Amino acid sequence: MSAGGGGGGAHEAIPQNNIIAFGVIGGLVGIYAAYFLVDMVGPYMSFLGALGAICGIIWGAAAVRRVANYGLGTGVPSIGMLALGIGVIATTFGLAVGGIAGPVVALVFASLIGLVVGVLANKVLNMGIPIMVQSMIEIAGAGAITIVGLSTSMMGTFVFFDEIANGMIISQGVASGVMTTGYIAVIFIAGGLAILHPFNANLGPDEKQDRTLMLALEKGAIAMIIAGIVASINEGASGSLTILIGLALWYIGFSGFYDRVKRDAYDVVGTGMLPSKEELE
Amino acid sequence: MIDIVGIIADDFLNILMITFGGVLISLGVHLVPVGGAPAAMAQATGVGTGTVQLAAGAGLTGLVTAGFMMNATDSMGLVVASGTVGAMIMIAVTMLVGQWLYVYGVGCPPASAKVKYDPITKDRQDLYVSQGTEGHGIPTASFISGVIGAGLGGLGGSMIYFYLLSIENGLPEADFIGIASIFAIGLFFVNAVIPSYNIGGTIEGFHDPKFKRFPKAVFASLVATFLAAIMGVVAIGGM
Numbered sequence: 001m002s003a004g005g006g007g008g009g010a011h012e013a014i015p016q017n018n019i020i021a022f023g024v025i026g027g028l029v030g031i032y033a034a035y036f037l038v039d040m041v042g043p044y045m046s047f048l049g050a051l052g053a054i055c056g057i058i059w060g061a062a063a064v065r066r067v068a069n070y071g072l073g074t075g076v077p078s079i080g081m082l083a084l085g086i087g088v089i090a091t092t093f094g095l096a097v098g099g100i101a102g103p104v105v106a107l108v109f110a111s112l113i114g115l116v117v118g119v120l121a122n123k124v125l126n127m128g129i130p131i132m133v134q135s136m137i138e139i140a141g142a143g144a145i146t147i148v149g150l151s152t153s154m155m156g157t158f159v160f161f162d163e164i165a166n167g168m169i170i171s172q173g174v175a176s177g178v179m180t181t182g183y184i185a186v187i188f189i190a191g192g193l194a195i196l197h198p199f200n201a202n203l204g205p206d207e208k209q210d211r212t213l214m215l216a217l218e219k220g221a222i223a224m225i226i227a228g229i230v231a232s233i234n235e236g237a238s239g240s241l242t243i244l245i246g247l248a249l250w251y252i253g254f255s256g257f258y259d260r261v262k263r264d265a266y267d268v269v270g271t272g273m274l275p276s277k278e279e280l281e
Numbered sequence: 282m283i284d285i286v287g288i289i290a291d292d293f294l295n296i297l298m299i300t301f302g303g304v305l306i307s308l309g310v311h312l313v314p315v316g317g318a319p320a321a322m323a324q325a326t327g328v329g330t331g332t333v334q335l336a337a338g339a340g341l342t343g344l345v346t347a348g349f350m351m352n353a354t355d356s357m358g359l360v361v362a363s364g365t366v367g368a369m370i371m372i373a374v375t376m377l378v379g380q381w382l383y384v385y386g387v388g389c390p391p392a393s394a395k396v397k398y399d400p401i402t403k404d405r406q407d408l409y410v411s412q413g414t415e416g417h418g419i420p421t422a423s424f425i426s427g428v429i430g431a432g433l434g435g436l437g438g439s440m441i442y443f444y445l446l447s448i449e450n451g452l453p454e455a456d457f458i459g460i461a462s463i464f465a466i467g468l469f470f471v472n473a474v475i476p477s478y479n480i481g482g483t484i485e486g487f488h489d490p491k492f493k494r495f496p497k498a499v500f501a502s503l504v505a506t507f508l509a510a511i512m513g514v515v516a517i518g519g520m
Binding site (some may be wrong): 016073074077078079081084087088089092096097113116120121124125126143174175180184185188215 | 471474
């Protein structure tokens with residue numbers, strides 16, 4: 001039994017190539033802007049990293065939507081967990097090895113693992129989904145951007161190691177601030193859910209691209225708010241602006257999603273109050 | 282700049298053992314009775330959730346028990362055994378509680394639709410399968426298969442963890458453990474999803490005809506884990 005999907009290509013109002021450009025460029029610009037502006041302007045600019053992560057989340061959700069529409073046979077959540085699983089491996093490698101180029105290295109190596117898994121899925125496992133290879137590259141890359149973006153917004157930097165001078169820690173890095181403390185688990189689930197949930201919640205014959213992506217924005221905003229809460233206890237980043245912008249984006253995302261639900265549904269009616277005990281007897 | 286070739290040459294045994302761990306996880310997932318959404322409605326044999334969730338539950342428990350043992354001893358045998366048993370206990374408890382729900386809650390007998398007789402107890406199966414379903418509950422063969430599968434998964438996961446932690450580097454211990462754990466979790470998810478695509482989301486255990494497909498997923502996991510293991514070892518070894 002295949003869970004979800006009509007077994008064919010998905011109709012898309014926005015071409016996938018535009019969304020790829022949006023995810024890659026928006027994600028990297030957000031991450032680098034956060035990194036430089038935190039140094040130049042102040043810790044409260046760390047919210048830009050979460051905006052970059054939201055670009056990655058929307059890209060990932062669009063890619064999941066395209067590939068899962070063929071019917072994976074396993075349910076949509078598996079592919080979101082795969083994205084973040086590859087993303088976390090590539091991010092650890094990229095940030096540890098890449099230095100200032102860390103996010104780009106992470107993106108490139110995530111895409112590389114995605115390419116290998118996609119080719120294996122089609123050639124060895126015979127899944128026979130024509131866009132599998134491209135989609136796996138996209139999903140893995142989106143997972144990496146989401147992890148790097150949320151980490152940057154939590155720490156105010158994507159530098160992996162603590163900066164130490166004269167035995168004193170000047171600024172905390174991602175390794176000790178996000179990975180050792182366990183916030184990476186929060187990123188894993190909040191980011192993974194934001195990528196897998198939009199299509200999982202909307203799938204069906206009346207699924208529309210803009211409704212799914214609006215839900216991705218709403219889920220991304222929740223991840224942003226959580227990153228803001230974490231940032232509020234870190235010195236390098238400031239949480240208040242992240243939380244406020246996250247709340248505003250959540251409102252835009254949720255009301256936009258609800259408007260589209262009302263547009264696509266035949267009718268939306270309230271159930272009213274539960275009948276009282278006397279009325280039931 | 283990190284001496285990438287030197288690190289790979291020094292830690293090649295670690296890369297091989299991490300890859301082997303990934304292969305064990307991939308094989309283990311084929312043995313766990315995953316029913317997916319149909320099983321959640323008692324319309325297919327197995328536990329009513331996806332491969333990834335089951336594998337993650339068992340694997341993460343295995344990591345916790347392996348990590349706890351790592352705290353007490355450096356002996357690889359004890360660490361790996363602890364991880365294996367932790368994962369086995371976790372999946373056994375999950376299946377047992379699921380079984381109670383199917384028997385006492387839904388009210389259906391555990392029965393397999395893939396075989397006529399249970400390969401272990403030799404009990405007749407097909408008479409007890411409700412019409413329109415592909416079996417329900419967790420029959421004995423599936424239960425035992427699941428415990429073996431979780432054991433293999435826990436063995437693989439704790440081997441990945443152990444061999445990541447035996448790479449020489451200059452990290453503070455707390456950071457090292459954090460990074461190795463999250464890396465092992467990432468590998469666990471990748472190796473849980475690959476076999477789940479192979480089996481199409483549901484499997485009953487070693488008696489299911491789909492089980493014969495396992496060499497494909499094992500090969501796919503071998504390639505993917507090898508690539509990821511090189512990246513992990515270079516990243517951690519260069520720190």
